[in-house]
Amino acid sequence: MSKVKSLEDLKKLREEMESKLVERNNSSNLVQIKVAMATCGIASGAKDLMEFLIDELDKRNIEAVVTQTGCMGYCYAEPTIEVTLPNKAPIVFGYVNLKKGDEIIEKYIKNNELVDGIIPVNYESIEK
C-alpha cells in the first residue's frame, strides 16, 4: 500500500472511496446490511447473527454485503442491524435474534414486507 504523500492525494483517495460507495448504493440488486458490533452488541449475539446472515444470504442466492459497524446507540434493542435494499432508504431493525434475522431475509429482503422491531432513526448527523 502506498503512503499518502499530500492533501491532494488524500482528496483523490476520498473521492475514489466515496464513488465506490455511491456505486454500491446505485447497484440494482445488491442488499447492504450493517450489523452493530460494539461490545454490547456482540454480548447480545451480534456475532452469531452476522455469521448467520452471511451464510443464509449466500445459501438463498441473495447478493448482499454484510459489514460490521460500531454502536448505533439503541442499547435497549440489541442486536440491531441496518438493512438497505437497492434504491431504498436504510431501515434499522432492533431485537434481531436468529429467528428475526431469518424473517427479515424472507419477508423484507425477498418481498419488501416489513417486520416488527423497526427503530426510526432519531438523530441527525452532521452534514458531510
Add this chain to the structure above:
Amino acid sequence: MAKIKKHLLVCGGTSCNALQNEVIASNLKETIREKGLNEEVQVMMTGCFGLCEKGPIVKVLHDNTIYIGVKPEDLKEIVEEHIINGNKVTRLLLDSDPNLKVHSKKQLRIALRNCGFIDPENINEYFACDGYLALGKVLESKDPQKTIDIIKKSGLRGRGGGGFPTGLKWEITSKSQADQKYVVCNADEGDPGAFMDRSILEGDPHSVIEAMAIAGYAIGATKGLVYIRAEYPLAIERLKTAINQSREFGFLGTDIMGSGFDFDIELRYGAGAFVCGEETALIHSMEGNRGEPTFKPPFPSVSGYLGKPTNVNNVETFANIPVIINKGAEWFAAIGTEKSKGTKVFALAGKINNVGLIEVPMGITLREIIYEIGGGIKDGKKFKAVQTGGPSGGCLTEVHLDTPIDYDNLIAAGSMMGSGGMIVMDEDDCMVSIAKYYLDFTVEESCGKCTPCRIGNKRLYEILEKITLGKGTLEDLDKLKNLSHVIKDTSLCGLGQTSPNPVLSTLENFWDEYIEHVTVKKCRSNQCKALMQYIIDPEQCVGCTACARNCPVNAITGERKLAHLINQDICIKCGACMEKCKFNAISIK
C-alpha cells in the same frame, strides 16, 4: 402475493401510545383495505421517532414524508391524496411547523458521527467520511498556532468531566519548552454506567487517532499515548488495527503526508482503577509507578509524562476535533449554550424505556432527554431523580427537569457533567441506598494517599449503612454533612474532593427520606430490608400453603386452609412469598 410497494409507519412509542396510536394504525389498515390496496401497502408500528410532543406520527416510507399530530379523521385524506394521488397532505407535514424544521430531532451526532455508520476496521470507509482530511488541512497550513486558535474559538471544553477549555490546554502545552512533548488520550473510562469512550473507540477509532496527530502538530509533540483500560479488549483490538492501517497509509510515522512532521501512537494499559482517570495519577500509572495523584501545579502541560510537557485529553474530546477543523470554529460554536459549546454524549441508563447511547446539543433539558429520547420511565412509574457525573456527581430531581444541561448549570444544581453517565431513578429507588452504593464504590477506589478520603469515606459509608439498617439518628445526619465537607476540603485530587457529592446531593434533595429513615424507621421505596416487614393479611389468606412451601428459610407457619403467619425473626425479606401468593394476602409494611 404481490410484492409490497409502499409502507406506512406508525410511531409505537410510549407517549404516542397515550395518544391512541393503535387506533390510528388499525384505522389506517382499514382504510387501506377499503381502497383495495392491502396487497401493496403495508402499515407497520415502529419504535419511537423521538418526536413525542408532535405525536401521533405517521411516516410514508418510500418518499420519506413525516406527518405529525395525525388524527383518525385525517387518515382517509392521507391515503386518498398521498398514497393514491401522490400529493402530500401539506397541513400535516412535519416541515410545515417552522419551529420543528431545524430541530426536528433532539439528537445531533458529532462525536458519534461515524459510530454505527462505518466499518471501524476498514480505513477506506473512514476516508469516504472525510477521514484524515482535517489532519491534511492542519499540516498544509503549516501553522500550529492557527489550529490552536480554531479549537479555542470553537469553545470546546474537556468531555472527561472537568470541562477545561481544550484550546487553552493546547496553548499552554504548546508554550512549554522541552525537547520532547506528549499527547495523551485518556481512555480510562471509570464511571459506573458510562461507556461512551468505549463506543467511540470501538466504532470510530480513526477519528481519535487523527485528532491526536492534530494535537501533536499543534503543541509540538511527536509521541502519542493512549491510556486505555485492559477491560476493553475489543476497543484495544480495533484501536490497534486502526493504528496499523494509519501507519500503512502514512498518517502515523515519519514525514506525515510530506509535511516533515513525525508522530506515532503507543498504547498503555490500565488495570481499571478509577483514580487513574485523574490526569496526574494516569501519568504516574503510565510511568510504571503507583496510580496516585500528585499536587498540581506543576500541571501536566508543564511537567507530565517523564517530566515532559504532556497534553491529556479525553476520547470524546478528541472525537470532536476533526469535525471542528473541517467545519470551522463558528459552526461548532453555534451549537450549544453560551459557555458550553457543541454536543455531549450520554449513556442513558436505569429505569428508562430506551436505554441507549445518545448525543445531544448542550442546553437540552432533562425532560427532553428522559421523556422524548428516552421514551419515559419504565412501567409507567413516577420519575424521581437522575444521577449524573457518576461517583463524583449528584442527583437532579423534578425541579431540575427543565434546566438546560451544560457544565455550569449542572454544577449549580449540585451535580456535574462528569464523563456522561446518566442514571434514571424512579419511585422504587431509595436515595439513601443510592448514596451508599456510590460511597461503596469510592471506598473501594480511593488510592489511600489522603487520610480524609481513605478513612473519611469509609466512615461516611458506615453511617449510611447504619441508617439503612434502621439504627441511624438525627445526629448522624449532621455528622454526614460535616464529614462530607471536611473530605471535600482536605483531599488532594478530584476523587476525594467530589466523593461526598452523592451524599450531599441526596441530603439536599431528599432530606425527607433521610429523616424518615432515622425517625420513623421507614424506607418509602421499600429497598432497605431492615426497615420493612412482610405481613400476611389473615382475612385474605386462604391457607393454600404456597408461601410456606416457597419460603427458603421456613419462616412461615400455619395449618392448611387456615391463615398463615410470618415469623419476623427468621424472615430474610426475600419476597418469595409475596411473589407466590395468588390471593394478594401478603404486603409490605
